[in-house]
Amino acid sequence: xxxxxxxxxxxxxxxxxxxxxxxxxxxxxxxxxxxxxxxxxxxxxxxxxxxxxxxxxxxxxxxxxxxxxxxxxxxxxxxxxxxxxxxxxxxxxxxxxxxxxx
Amino acid sequence: xxxxxxxxxxxxxxxxxxxxxxxxxxxxxxxxxxxxxxxxxxxxxxxxxxxxxxxxxxxxxxxxxxxxxxxxxxxxxxxxxxxxxxxxxxxxxxxxxxxxxx
Numbered sequence: 001x002x003x004x005x006x007x008x009x010x011x012x013x014x015x016x017x018x019x020x021x022x023x024x025x026x027x028x029x030x031x032x033x034x035x036x037x038x039x040x041x042x043x044x045x046x047x048x049x050x051x052x053x054x055x056x057x058x059x060x061x062x063x064x065x066x067x068x069x070x071x072x073x074x075x076x077x078x079x080x081x082x083x084x085x086x087x088x089x090x091x092x093x094x095x096x097x098x099x100x101x102x
Numbered sequence: 103x104x105x106x107x108x109x110x111x112x113x114x115x116x117x118x119x120x121x122x123x124x125x126x127x128x129x130x131x132x133x134x135x136x137x138x139x140x141x142x143x144x145x146x147x148x149x150x151x152x153x154x155x156x157x158x159x160x161x162x163x164x165x166x167x168x169x170x171x172x173x174x175x176x177x178x179x180x181x182x183x184x185x186x187x188x189x190x191x192x193x194x195x196x197x198x199x200x201x202x203x204x
Contacts, residue, residue: 003140005107005152007188023194034197036136036154038105038190048190050107050152052138052197084186086109088140088150092125095136095154097197 001033001096002056006085007040008047014078015045021078022049025071031058033096045080052090103135103198104158108187109142110149116180117147123180124151127173133160135198147182154192 010018022037029035033052040046053059062068090096112120124139131137135154142148155161164170192198 001140003138003150005150019193026196029196032196034136034138034195036105036152036192036195036197038103038154038192041189041191048105048107048188050138052140084188086150086186087143089143090138090140091121093128093136093138094131094134095138095197095199 001090002053002059003051003088003090004059004085005048005050005088007083008049009043009080009083010045010047011078011080012045015039015047018075018078019047021071021075022047025067027067029058029062029065029068031055032062033090052096103192104155104161105153105190105192106161106187107150107152107190109185110151111145111182111185112147112149113180113182114147117141117149120177120180121149123173123177124149127169129169131160131164131167131170133157134164135192154198 019037026035031054033054034050036050038048040048121139128137133156135156138152140150142150
């Protein structure tokens with residue numbers, strides 16, 4: 001498995017708009033086992049995204065999906081920056097969806 | 103929803119043992135929507151845990167479950183420390199399990 005997690009800062013006041021875009025774009029992504037979008041509890045502009053994929057190839061391919069490309073274009077003006085990111089290798093747990101074929 | 107994520111450092115050479123304990127203890131936790139355990143891709147001793155719960159109450163109660171208490175006792179000597187933790191409020195995404203009744 002392949003994973004990533006990271007914190008994104010929205011332009012002040014735009015976190016909810018950015019969250020909506022992130023959720024809209026993540027509907028159907030081949031090989032995606034988990035993609036959870038969360039508000040940071042302490043920073044009103046910060047969003048955490050945690051991801052698990054069956055492979056890095058499927059993660060990389062997701063960035064070329066039409067709905068993801070469209071979301072990236074819409075999201076760009078709402079993003080102030082990124083911090084605290086890490087690559088991971090998920091090993092198991094609760095809530096790893098079955099990967100759709102793709 | 104309530105979430106947490108954080109990085110734990112294992113005592114050198116003990117990451118796999120610690121991962122096994124974390125996975126064994128997370129089998130049935132009421133209100134747990136996601137609990138994913140991952141190796142840090144760049145640090146051979148580091149583990150990421152990302153969690154989503156239907157409520158903070160269920161998260162807090164999980165720490166008192168017998169299997170979790172037992173795992174904490176066994177894990178303690180394998181843990182060198184914690185860093186990079188955050189509380190979150192998950193808003194949605196892929197891989198949020200249905201919460202078992204509890």
